[in-house]
Amino acid sequence: MRIVLGVGGGIAAYKVASLLRLFTEAGHNVTVIPTEASTRFVGSATWEALSGNPVSNSVFDDVHQVNHVRLGHEADLVVVAPATADLLAKAATGQAGDLLTNTLLMAHGPVLFAPAMHTEMWQHAATRANVETLRGRGAAVLEPATGRLTGADSGPGRLPEPEAIFAAAMALVEGRQDFQLPLAGRTITISAGGTREPLDPVRFLGNRSSGKQGVALAVAARNAGANVRLLAAHMEVPPPAGVEVVQVETALQLREAALAAAADSDVVIMSAAVADFRPAEVSDTKIKKRDDRTDPVITLVRNPDILLELVELRNSTVQVEGHQLIVGFAAETGDSDGDVLAHAEAKLQRKGCDLLVVNHVGTDKVFGQDTTSVVILARSGSEPQEASGTKTEVSAAIISRIAFELNAVSPRA
Incomplete structure (x- = not known):
């Protein structure tokens, strides 16, 4: 596919590489057309090296090829990033002062x-009018991400992560909505x-979670345009690019991080495998075998129920329940008291979260695997939704369901 990549004159130009x-x-096959202002941030040599194509922003270069006509006419897709307020205004008013606007x-x-x-600038009436003009003509204008901007400011106006723009571009070409x-x-x-609960300086109580599902969820949420914060306990896979990472080890550390992060979160997804219990006492020195062959006795105490606390915090701090979506995970096995779904339904009612993603776990199921099968239960009582495949595919289905639920309860203005 032939792509024209226009680069606007904003500091976020570095992310476009x-x-x-x-x-x-x-x-x-990508032809990069930087504006003159953008070359103050990233030079043309970078774009030529990465694209393998010559770079220009002048209508007077290679005049014999009539580039100001040919490039747009031949392109299967044109992507402009970062689209600055100035560039949106020029596009909306049909200006043609350089190669990109032509x-x-x-x-x-x-x-x-x-x-x-x-x-x-993003919220200014002039910019909003220009955006609506462009959308009215059939152009796709993404909503910017919310987060840290230049300097100390934070808010909507941040360039979406490259992976999210790429996913949106491919969906646009494929005609998807x-x-x-x-x-x-x-x-x-x-x-x-x-989570890992220490027994002594060298030992801990842990579980088989690899972190693959949580990382796949972070990637899917990032690609859907979200500002993603990953609370990372022990993981066998690295965190993805383009997300904020908060490292934790124990259930108590995760609780502290989750309650703090919930304050500015539209969605909280508790996919970590949190230890239900921790040692009542942690030895300062390694627990050694005794000469009298006496076995050590380890007393366990309950860890806090983080998911339940998040729901209680949400319900006590918002005027109308549901402005924040809380999603729990249930790694369940059946027993004499009921099957996996029966236990999961009881857990959903007990916890009060909005969605519960249910895994049937076992020694060779879910933990550490690249594929999974889940059932998504909703407190609203809607029909259970099944999803199976790779953890990437299942995560995309979960994030899609979250987006539907979130926008139905609390649509953006």
Whole structure:
């Protein structure tokens, strides 16, 4: 596929190098057209090296090829990132002062703008009008992410992560309606991995969780445009790029991090495998075998119920229950008292979370595996939803369901 990648004059231009890499590694032929202002942030040599194509922003270069007409006419897709307030205004009013704006006027295929600017600029009536004008003409304009901006400010206006822009671009080309990034502007906190409860300086109580499901959820949420915070306990896989990572070890540390993170989260997903119990006492020295062959006695105490606390905190701090979506995970096995779903239904009612993702676990099931099968239960009483496949595929289904539930309860203005 032939892609024109327009680069606007914002500090987020440096992130577009990663987007270019995603396009080229997927086998697409990319021509980069930086604005003159953008070359103050990232030089043309970088774009030429990464794309393998010559770079220009002037209509007077290679005049014999009539680039200001040819590039837009031949492009299967045009992506503009970062789309600054200035660039959106020029595109909305049909200006043609450089190669990029000429190309936008000639584009026959889909056009995707990924805005990035200060919050007040994004929310200004002039910018909002320009965005609506572009959307009215058929262009796709993503909602910016919410997060840290230039300097100390934070708010909507941050460039979505390159992976999210790439996913939106591919969806747009394929004619799918999910290119709009359903979680743009949302903040999602996800716990992942397994907690470890120390017995002494060298031993701990742990579990078989690899963190693969939590990481896959973080990737899916990031690709849906969300601002993702990953509370990472012990994991066998690295955290993904483009997410905030908070390292924890014990259930008590995870509780502290989760309660703090919930304060500004639209969604909290508790996918970590949290130890139900911890040793009542932790030895300062290694517990050794005794000469009299006496076996040590280890007393366990309950860990706090983090999911239940999150629900209680949510319900006590919002005026209308449901402004924050809380998702729990249940790793269940059947027994003489009931099957997996029976235990899960009871847990859903007991915890009070909005969604419960149920795994049937065992020695060779779920933990550490690359595939999984889940059932999503809803406190609203809607029909259970099944999802199976790789953890990436299942995570995409879970995030899609979360986006649906979240926007139904608390739509964005």
